[in-house]
Amino acid sequence: MSAPTKKVPSAPTSGNTDPIITYRQALHDALQAEMQRDESVILLGEEIGIFEGSYKITAGLLDEFGPERVRDTPIAEEGFVGAAIGAAMLGMRPVVEIMTINFSLLAIDQIVNHAAKIYGMFGGQTPIPMVIRTPGGGGQQLAATHSQNLEVWYAHVPGLKVLAPATPADAKSMLTAAIRDNDPVLLLENLSLYNTKGPVPEHEVVAPIGKAQITVHGTDLTVVGYSRSAVIARDVAERFAAKGVSIEVVDLSSLRPLDRETICRSVMKTGKAVILEDDWLTYGIGAEIAATIAEGAFDYLDAPVRRVAAAEVPLPYAKSLERIALPDADALIRVINEQLDATGFKR
Amino acid sequence: MSAPTKKVPSAPTSGNTDPIITYRQALHDALQAEMQRDESVILLGEEIGIFEGSYKITAGLLDEFGPERVRDTPIAEEGFVGAAIGAAMLGMRPVVEIMTINFSLLAIDQIVNHAAKIYGMFGGQTPIPMVIRTPGGGGQQLAATHSQNLEVWYAHVPGLKVLAPATPADAKSMLTAAIRDNDPVLLLENLSLYNTKGPVPEHEVVAPIGKAQITVHGTDLTVVGYSRSAVIARDVAERFAAKGVSIEVVDLSSLRPLDRETICRSVMKTGKAVILEDDWLTYGIGAEIAATIAEGAFDYLDAPVRRVAAAEVPLPYAKSLERIALPDADALIRVINEQLDATGFKR
Amino acid sequence: MAGRTEGPARSRPVSGKPTKRSAASKQVRDGEGKVPAGTESTKATPAKGAKRDTTKPDADRDRLVGYFREMTLIREFELKAAEMYTRAKIGGYCHLNLGEESTVVGLMAALRPTDYIYTNYREHGYALARGMEPGRVMAELFGRSDGVSGGRGGSMHLFDAKRRFLGGYGIVGGQIPPATGAALALTYRGEPGPDSEAVVCQMGDGTTNIGAFHESLNLAAIWNLPIVYVVINNGLGMATTVEAAAGEPLLYKRGCSYRIKGVRVEGDDPSVVHEAAEEMLRRAREERKPGLLEIMTHRLRGHSVVDPARYRSREEAEKLRAEDPVPAYRHKLVADGVLTDEETAAIEAESIRIVDEAVAFADSSPEPPASDLFKYTYASPVANTSMLMPGDPILPAGWDKEVSR
Amino acid sequence: MAGRTEGPARSRPVSGKPTKRSAASKQVRDGEGKVPAGTESTKATPAKGAKRDTTKPDADRDRLVGYFREMTLIREFELKAAEMYTRAKIGGYCHLNLGEESTVVGLMAALRPTDYIYTNYREHGYALARGMEPGRVMAELFGRSDGVSGGRGGSMHLFDAKRRFLGGYGIVGGQIPPATGAALALTYRGEPGPDSEAVVCQMGDGTTNIGAFHESLNLAAIWNLPIVYVVINNGLGMATTVEAAAGEPLLYKRGCSYRIKGVRVEGDDPSVVHEAAEEMLRRAREERKPGLLEIMTHRLRGHSVVDPARYRSREEAEKLRAEDPVPAYRHKLVADGVLTDEETAAIEAESIRIVDEAVAFADSSPEPPASDLFKYTYASPVANTSMLMPGDPILPAGWDKEVSR
Numbered sequence A, B: 001m002s003a004p005t006k007k008v009p010s011a012p013t014s015g016n017t018d019p020i021i022t023y024r025q026a027l028h029d030a031l032q033a034e035m036q037r038d039e040s041v042i043l044l045g046e047e048i049g050i051f052e053g054s055y056k057i058t059a060g061l062l063d064e065f066g067p068e069r070v071r072d073t074p075i076a077e078e079g080f081v082g083a084a085i086g087a088a089m090l091g092m093r094p095v096v097e098i099m100t101i102n103f104s105l106l107a108i109d110q111i112v113n114h115a116a117k118i119y120g121m122f123g124g125q126t127p128i129p130m131v132i133r134t135p136g137g138g139g140q141q142l143a144a145t146h147s148q149n150l151e152v153w154y155a156h157v158p159g160l161k162v163l164a165p166a167t168p169a170d171a172k173s174m175l176t177a178a179i180r181d182n183d184p185v186l187l188l189e190n191l192s193l194y195n196t197k198g199p200v201p202e203h204e205v206v207a208p209i210g211k212a213q214i215t216v217h218g219t220d221l222t223v224v225g226y227s228r229s230a231v232i233a234r235d236v237a238e239r240f241a242a243k244g245v246s247i248e249v250v251d252l253s254s255l256r257p258l259d260r261e262t263i264c265r266s267v268m269k270t271g272k273a274v275i276l277e278d279d280w281l282t283y284g285i286g287a288e289i290a291a292t293i294a295e296g297a298f299d300y301l302d303a304p305v306r307r308v309a310a311a312e313v314p315l316p317y318a319k320s321l322e323r324i325a326l327p328d329a330d331a332l333i334r335v336i337n338e339q340l341d342a343t344g345f346k347r
Numbered sequence C, D: 001m002a003g004r005t006e007g008p009a010r011s012r013p014v015s016g017k018p019t020k021r022s023a024a025s026k027q028v029r030d031g032e033g034k035v036p037a038g039t040e041s042t043k044a045t046p047a048k049g050a051k052r053d054t055t056k057p058d059a060d061r062d063r064l065v066g067y068f069r070e071m072t073l074i075r076e077f078e079l080k081a082a083e084m085y086t087r088a089k090i091g092g093y094c095h096l097n098l099g100e101e102s103t104v105v106g107l108m109a110a111l112r113p114t115d116y117i118y119t120n121y122r123e124h125g126y127a128l129a130r131g132m133e134p135g136r137v138m139a140e141l142f143g144r145s146d147g148v149s150g151g152r153g154g155s156m157h158l159f160d161a162k163r164r165f166l167g168g169y170g171i172v173g174g175q176i177p178p179a180t181g182a183a184l185a186l187t188y189r190g191e192p193g194p195d196s197e198a199v200v201c202q203m204g205d206g207t208t209n210i211g212a213f214h215e216s217l218n219l220a221a222i223w224n225l226p227i228v229y230v231v232i233n234n235g236l237g238m239a240t241t242v243e244a245a246a247g248e249p250l251l252y253k254r255g256c257s258y259r260i261k262g263v264r265v266e267g268d269d270p271s272v273v274h275e276a277a278e279e280m281l282r283r284a285r286e287e288r289k290p291g292l293l294e295i296m297t298h299r300l301r302g303h304s305v306v307d308p309a310r311y312r313s314r315e316e317a318e319k320l321r322a323e324d325p326v327p328a329y330r331h332k333l334v335a336d337g338v339l340t341d342e343e344t345a346a347i348e349a350e351s352i353r354i355v356d357e358a359v360a361f362a363d364s365s366p367e368p369p370a371s372d373l374f375k376y377t378y379a380s381p382v383a384n385t386s387m388l389m390p391g392d393p394i395l396p397a398g399w400d401k402e403v404s405r
């Protein structure tokens, strides 16, 4: 089922002695380590056992932990995601794989009306320590129903936490943090990142939840991204650096909670902001980021915040149309240049 | 099942000779008129026949049109919403009632992965002329799972149209327009508006889809709202008018498409904007509106755009907590005054 | 129309196997579900000088009296809830168990303290029968801080972790997947056996038509989960009949699609319900076989307290009144010489007292303080969690002056 | 391993009731479903000098030859699709009917031009059997403008309104509610009867476990809809077996929850499938009785073209190859004297030619132009529809200067 993934630059390794592994391997390693560490961690999902997962994240885990802890489910997203909620209520720590975020719509009542509500609605009597792992992303020619980026829906919901790792190291440390957290956490993966490589510490690292990261420090303009777009932003920043333009990259890392302060502090310094996001423009993740900057850094902005997002269409299968509908490095570069020109930036 | 609805001011009637009816009646009348006009219009939903609808919108229609055109369904949102899609593919014009927007989560795969995709994904071979009527809204002490405002999810999706009438007249004309439109239209109703009254033309009016409305003209500050919040905004504007402050109210009316130009033109004139919305603040409808204003009217803004939205919690049942968690006229008034003060507005 | 009951100052579940309790409760871990206070089987003191058939063994008699006490307490509680709704003490949606008392009591009697139960939003009676204090249940309906869910859930969302009452749920069918997952969790705890734990998942007849029912029962079947799905068939969704909504209106047969055994019983005699539920639970415990139990009952009033049920004909309404299980059971017990009229009257009077106390307790309980608004959004607090009130600026004034936290 | 077929330059569905066609097509409204070109039952011209059992009535023989022609065309098409995927002419997901040819052909033979069909994403063969030009189907796989869905859907999303092929769907179970609604629409068109229209909803075995299956079959039952749900049982989801996924692994029995009749047939003989499907369709047309037809078949390769199916043992793989229905059917026809080896060879050669032409056609078809990106987002254009490209400002430069439109 796994389709060829579009080329995305890999994480920088400069001056880092950690082993270089893929984003896929990093997720696998985090699952394996947490399952070894805590018996109550179980995996549920379609084809995660014998088939080793549609994107092979769970390869080998069935052999190591057996069919009770690596549980293949029927095609019944609402059923098995809801079952994970109930198991969590009794003290298990289920990690559910939803093959792609598009299929999470079948389970969204359980995720939003149940997982996100049970702790608060019942007055804090039972936490829901569960993780939902699911990849989003277009660009694989999977057509309209299999190429969506709907993370903004989940990021809008109190009671959920939504993490979006961009690098293999973050994938591992954020998945570890998600598994140990006592709330329902949606870990957003990305089809086009699974094969990307980067240095990942072998020892345990638990990422802080709710913090954005400055992945490139700069002074002239801020680019905000997450997941795949944070990787592209970093790459573009490096290209501009070569041309003497100092771009700061904010990797949101956590979509909920949202680290508004880190975003605004960066823009207070640079005075200019461009947001790169894979989802549709209107009411997308970037809308909140732009609104946040426009309010929080109002007095510091030299130009309007710009958003680079997907064209608002059901994504066509045809490569010729898919390519132009999705945001990419070129579009980001173009808009950054427009921003620099608009503010009379000297090169 | 219908709970008492919180008091919301009714539409202004000054100098209007149209009969005064409720928002509920207006919806009913539009359904009745369209069913009389076009045989292919059928109603599907839970308890819309014998029970006359959870909120009584369909009262009397079963007797007039019979059980085939006013079809009670089992409790199976995904099934009957999906069935409406198929019926629309064969030329029917189904109008589906989903009892509240909270339950639309059970049908969202059919709405977003099917209704919104079928026309485009298959190359324009079959339109999906269907309407989904569903109320959102909190403030009725219905607790966390029955009080949500999730319209931003649908407004984010290309292929859907999302209308949010604020007055009885708009409820009637927008529902009429939705039924005659050849695309899937989600008509967002509101629990707290059903009992509100206003003048409604007896003759047929078909609202334009995709246009915002200036419901109060003003020069000092722009308030943007939709559905219930547009009603409150109008009321607050009148109160300020009495104090010599000229507030302009933009009623979005259509959440998708979004009429950015009308919003920005208003703010270009007033230089100040406050958004009132019933949903959660982060990644809510207001985020896009604020981002739109901050980009489109950047050079005209005297102060940062402010948002008045719901506190980000699973809404508690207890009145004491529910009341403070939801935005209201007082919060809007407070923020408007903060805006006026921040910009040194003279009163 | 209302029954009346004698009983302790708090409602008590009747156990079919009191002897099993201590054994069963041994298994319990992490504080949850230690034997709830007041769950030992009750001994009613015979009213002085009442004539009675002394041939009935005492334990058996106590069981029947216990059922009646429960039923009347639930009856009184629900009547009072309806009254409190009209007095605006209760808001939102409110669904009553009027007419379902014998069903509720019989079912709950089959549960052990170590078992778990999930229900829908029509669950006041189940909560009372599980041993929750009537005062704390009423306080939840009032939205007060002493409510069983801290006032955050209301009528539809009662919860008591200690008593393993894992919630009333308002989304139709929403409770079914989590209940199934709870049963899954039990399979990691221990082996099947007479003392092992099980899950009961209650739902209404109309709920068998939703996808979650299908997906969940299938999971329970292929994973051999210790769970009993209980369909409370009161004949209606809101106004839609079972026949109009279900392709197979004999709902207990719907286990066929999963090879899950289904059983249907009449709900008017709590003993019958108790026995059927106990056998289903036995299979779940000892054989890890999920079951589907359909109980035929009546909804005496509208779907919720605001529904006048005009869609019912006068005849239907009268027939329903005639079928009211509470007076019927009272007459049966008196006719069988289990209780005298005086005793039933005393029991009924006591129920009224309990419910009046519950109202007084609820009324005196404070509303949750504003300061608690964000208290239960997350179990693990993390940085940057939004705690903004409507209209607050997204960042506190002067935030940009302080150094970053 | 591949069969080979002679046949017209475009694939043709075989009709069980050619005589009914014109009658049925009378009912059709608004341009849809007028009798598709090339759907008259085909007469194969006997190859010269071949020895043959002349006792067989001609029409019957034509039917068998037609099946074989279809099967070999599908076989060739799928083998070529796999090859084109490896050559990166096809992207995304691509699921093949290899091993299911006899099932597909037998089922499609039972449909009339006036019937509607919905399928899942494993639908190339159904499209070909429905009479879609192989070239336009291949063009869709290539994402070209001459594709049956204009290149917007790809392998999983073939569609042909004219032929009432209402789509391949990629969300498991997603096609079931719309197919059910299509059947609902038919009930407003006319009365049941031998000439009325019906709907076929195809799905895989694993799909019977999802909620949409339950909700939809229940609707079809209570509303008496003219629809046949066809479960293509190839034994696996992706790698999950039917037994591991379904509480009742005899899937045809799952109609029990709705009183829907279920039938299971072996898929290797198209005649058997054709007959079973026709009877189910007859019940749907004449009695408005929904049906559930399970067809046992084989998936010769992985779930999709990129799945090496390592989870299969060597034995399984060999067993599968032995069960390949295409060569088996070729041998049967030759043994029965329906076709000679020369004729089968000719038919096979012809299929290859057709598929090669299809590839050539697809290759020469242009990619959809960039200018068409927003063409099909909405059927009714309205004001302010977003047509922004990535990075565009939200309002065109200088918009604030012009007067408002």
Ligand SMILES: Cc1ncc(C[n+]2csc(CCOP(=O)(O)OP(=O)(O)O)c2C)c(N)n1
Binding pocket: B046, B075, B077, B099, B103, B106, C120, C122, C170, C171, C172, C173, C203, C204, C205, C206, C207, C208, C232, C234, C236, C237, C238, C303
């Ligand atoms: C998913 C969903 N759809 C619709 C509703 C509205 N609703 C609440 S109760 C109810 C009827 C349920 O009937 P039944 O399952 O028989 O339970 P009963 O109320 O009779 O106990 C409906 C349709 C809901 N709460 N959730």
Ligand SMILES: Cc1ncc(C[n+]2csc(CCOP(=O)(O)OP(=O)(O)O)c2C)c(N)n1
Binding pocket: A046, A075, A077, A099, A103, A106, D120, D122, D170, D171, D172, D173, D203, D204, D205, D206, D207, D208, D232, D234, D236, D237, D238, D303
């Ligand atoms: C709702 C949903 N969940 C999961 C998937 C991923 N998926 C695609 S095909 C498939 C297996 C389907 O098996 P079956 O129904 O037997 O059809 P087959 O592929 O065997 O023809 C799965 C799990 C999906 N497309 N949609």
Ligand SMILES: [Mg+2]
Binding pocket: C204, C205, C206, C232, C233, C234, C235, C236, C237
């Ligand atoms: Mg019921």
Ligand SMILES: [Mg+2]
Binding pocket: D204, D205, D206, D232, D233, D234, D235, D236, D237
């Ligand atoms: Mg299969």
